[in-house]
Amino acid sequence: MATTAVTLADVVAALPLPSVAINAEERITVLNTPAEDLLGKGLIGRHFVTALRQPALVNAVERCLSGEGPCQARFNSIGGEHGTTYDVSLRPLGDHGIVLLSFNDVTEMAQAGQMRRDFVANVSHELRTPLTALIGFIETLQGPARDDTAARERFLGIMAQEAERMNRLVGELLSLSRVEAEERVRPEAPLDVRDVLGGTLRNLGPLAADSNVTLVPQLGEEPAHVLGDADQLMQVFTNLIENAIKYGGRDSSVEISTEIASYDPAMRGPAVHVSVRDHGPGIDAIHLPRLTERFYRVDSHRSRALGGTGLGLAIVKHIMNRHRGRLKITSTSGQGAEFRVILPMKTESD
Structure with a gap:
């Protein structure tokens, strides 16, 4: 041979x-x-x-x-x-x-490693600020303000706020971890998105009333059936509507609407669109692509003052991934913002 x-x-x-x-x-x-x-x-x-x-x-x-x-x-x-x-x-x-x-x-591995390092650094930074404040107030209450009743009450109020901020952050981190763990498992429970929105609006009614914001639901008459996790979808709608209330400004309105699309290119089939629109200052276009990044804030000071953790939209993104859906954000400075959730509609074959 x-x-x-x-x-x-x-x-x-x-x-x-x-x-x-x-x-x-x-x-x-x-x-x-x-x-x-x-x-x-x-x-x-x-x-x-x-x-x-x-x-x-x-x-x-x-x-x-x-x-x-x-x-x-x-x-x-x-x-x-x-x-x-x-x-x-x-x-x-x-x-x-x-x-x-x-x-x-090994680009993806290198990027994942960098993301982990950034995540740890961000979490450390977010926790360090309230912890530093708490330590400072405790030292003051143990020393110069030990017998100052007015100062003690004021400091305890601030300490409660900082402790609640840390509690929210830890809760969001746990929620993000759970969502990521389930991201590859598609939900199989049939539900009507309008029912989830109805419960969300009832829960957020007091918050809207406190800010004198009118919630304007336009949920339509046609059922909006999807395969989904009701608790996670409520988390999505709660985040979007709560943000619209907080950042849209007092004495305004927030429109929440549903629409059935017989064919959506992104879903390659019928889809349910849920729109949350506010009339606030809007978001500059440069920020839109990064809004779902962990800890990304358009206005860090205002976000923290309003109780934001910087994780809400990241959680929304992962929930949308699990539901094989999409989140589209559009905004023009000075003309408010619209957050549109797109979910594949349940069909007879599902």
């Missing part, structure tokens, strides 16, 4: 990851098509530094060529909105003085 000689170029070309071979003279001898797409064409015969350039990876190549054995390094490619992060594995090919580099895209 005839045998076919397999060259290094053949092997590297067959590898699915971007791969580069560098010889003992520190020249690039082989690279496959994915590596050309990443690093550029016309690199054969050139010194590897001209292609790689990043100090950590250059150092790893030099160590591996000097006989230190397998190495790992990180390589960042600039391109797209956030760039791409690669873990590079460097392995010597026997005793031939050649090092093979394989680039593994």
Whole structure:
């Protein structure tokens, strides 16, 4: 049987990851098509530094060529909105003085790690502020204000507010954790969205009355059946309507409406639209794409003053993901904002 000689170029070309071979003279001898797409064409015969350039990876190549054995390094490619992060594995090919580099895209892992670090930092910051205030008031009550009745009552009131703020934050964090844990499990209970909205509006009636805000429901006569989790959907509508009451301003109105769409492109079928619209100052367009990020606030001071944790819309987003729905936000500065929930409608086949 005839045998076919397999060259290094053949092997590297067959590898699915971007791969580069560098010889003992520190020249690039082989690279496959994915590596050309990443690093550029016309690199054969050139010194590897001209292609790689990043100090950590250059150092790893030099160590591996000097006989230190397998190495790992990180390589960042600039391109797209956030760039791409690669873990590079460097392995010597026997005793031939050649090092093979394989680039593994770990962008999602790197972003997830950064998100976790940002999340911990944000939670720490959000808790540190009320904790610092509580510690300061406790020290004052134990010292200079020990016998000052008026100061004690005022400080205790502020301490109660700060403690409630921490309690809300912890509650939202637990809620976010539960929602994320269930996100891949689609609800199967049939319900009428109008019933959920009715309960939500009854619960929020006192809050609206305190702000002299008129809730204007337009829930229609046609049933709006979906497969959903009633408690989670009430959480969604409570968040959106409560925000509209708080940020829409006193002495105004909030319209809540439902609409049946026979075909919605995003749902690829019939859908239920629920709109919550206020008439407040609106939201600048630059903020709209980031509103569902954890701890993102358009106005941090005002949000905290109104009791916001910065997690409400993040929870809404995850609940919408679980329900295979969408949240669309539109606003014009000075003309209020509209938050539209889109849910796939229950069909006879469901």
